[in-house]
């Protein structure tokens with residue numbers, strides 16, 4: 001069996017000179033690349049954005065070839081988790097090459113980093129771009145698939161469709177190299193059919209030429225692949241004529257599913273039938289058909305019976321075509337579905353909001369969800385004063401766009417720009433002063449702080465918790481074992497502090513001690529003050545964090561619940577119970593001599609040497625805390 005080599009691959013351009021069309025994009029890219037020669041440019045990464053098959057990937061490789069750069073590529077077939085990106089791209093970005101040349105890091109289809117496997121990938125990319133010593137190139141079809149932070153960090157270079165007149169010489173060259181006599185009309189036809197996608201044009205040429213030495217235009221119409229209909233032409237067919245058959249044929253030639261097509265018709269039907277003293281009745285009738293088509297689309301989804309797509313298509317296309325009672329001449333600029341645009345905007349706003357929430361979460365040792373729901377307002381208020389705004393911006397590492405969002409502005413005013421610039425200066429200064437640990441370490445060291453009675457867990461646990469959380473996406477971060485009192489690492493007013501406490505208590509819950517010996521969550525009235533520490537230090541194994549819903553009613557003894565029988569209302573969101581807790585029954589928890597390593601640090605807590613119970617609680621600490629079980633271990 002002979003192996004058929006794809007011509008598109010065989011004739012992939014090797015140098016920038018061979019790239020067809022998109023001259024400006026190629027020039028901009030070369031200019032950016034040349035900025036890497038004297039040192040590190042302001043924008044360390046570029047985004048090559050554009051439709052499929054217009055030469056983005058080829059241009060990236062051709063640039064590396066022309067500049068004499070090595071290439072490291074991570075494409076969509078590789079698993080691109082945050083870990084892999086950091087390992088491959090991160091290490092490539094932070095190291096110099098053997099002979100001091102540059103190394104181009106290409107992330108192809110960077111807008112397709114979604115799904116569980118690619119979690120955290122965007123954040124990893126942003127982190128790498130900020131500190132890379134090597135040029136980075138992100139290739140995307142849809143730039144909105146990237147987070148605003150990444151977009152801010154990169155220079156964007158747009159690639160457009162390749163014009164058919166530019167394609168013709170490239171296709172001729174392929175014919176010459178393959179020894180095929182192709183008529184100019186045939187080449188022209190292939191170029192026009194391709195709709196700006198040179199890869200498709202080359203594929204069409206290969207398909208048409210297979211088994212032939214001479215290629216005429218007739219061969220193209222019979223042997224070429226299905227030619228993509230242009231959506232705008234289909235809209236015209238539907239809205240300008242009443243010929244259902246032709247409209248349906250045109251719609252079938254489209255590279256759109258009925259689920260997408262219905263949005264196009266929905267968007268343009270009212271615009272078309274309202275033009276030229278439009279008729280409301282026509283619009284109503286048209287939407288009547290669309291709603292029935294939508295019913296079928298719903299059934300397709302529900303039953304996974306794609307056979308019903310044909311009824312949906314028929315209803316939407318023919319229904320929209322025949323619902324007009326008069327012709328609607330004149331030009332109408334058909335629009336892409338505004339729903340998609342809105343969704344794109346919403347998505348980028350949502351990404352922006354989540355980025356901020358995750359930064360606040362990291363800063364305040366809270367989950368992203370908690371930060372999003374409860375701390376936004378607070379941090380936003382802290383941006384009101386100029387000095388505190390600068391400090392917050394620096395501490396959180398906010399990008400300009402994020403600062404605008406969090407401060408509630410719509411654009412970068414002079415004041416915001418100034419805050420941002422000063423925060424950047426502060427960051428630069430801070431980096432130079434490695435001894436200013438407090439600034440760079442926003443949370444005070446837990447061991448060194450005198451914890452309030454409601455905040456006790458050992459730092460080893462905290463480290464384990466943090467590292468396990470970091471491997472997850474921030475949304476799945478939990479506040480288990482986290483810092484129970486918010487400590488922002490900078491001076492905040494007593495009012496603000498009170499506000500934080502209120503916000504916590506109102507929104508998610510309160511912190512109450514957890515008793516290991518009884519296996520119960522103590523009611524909120526049971527504070528550390530009421531614990532007889534001398535007698536029960538051993539008992540006080542850890543701190544439980546429960547939502548207010550759990551504390552309803554009077555905290556009577558019969559309200560106490562054992563961990564093994566958590567109520568349904570006990571949502572893991574507000575009270576993240578580690579998975580392994582399920583396997584722990586109350587008997588295990590209530591082992592009387594189970595050593596514990598997490599006990600509240602209480603002011604002047606008596607630690608009498610003669611007290612056997614106090615000694616018993618100290619002893620396991622010395623022997624090895626790793627073997628000790630706490631609530632956070634489960």
Ligand SMILES: Nc1ncnc2c1ncn2[C@@H]1O[C@H](COP(=O)(O)OP(=O)(O)OP(=O)(O)O)[C@@H](O)[C@H]1O
Nearest residue numbers: 008011012019020052053054055056057058198199
């Ligand atoms: N502008 C171009 N100049 C020369 N050849 C091109 C051009 N665009 C596409 N081609 C041909 O199409 C093939 C695929 O191009 P390439 O992979 O660079 O497209 P792309 O824009 O990166 O597409 P995708 O977004 O699908 O990855 C190339 O191997 C080449 O043969």
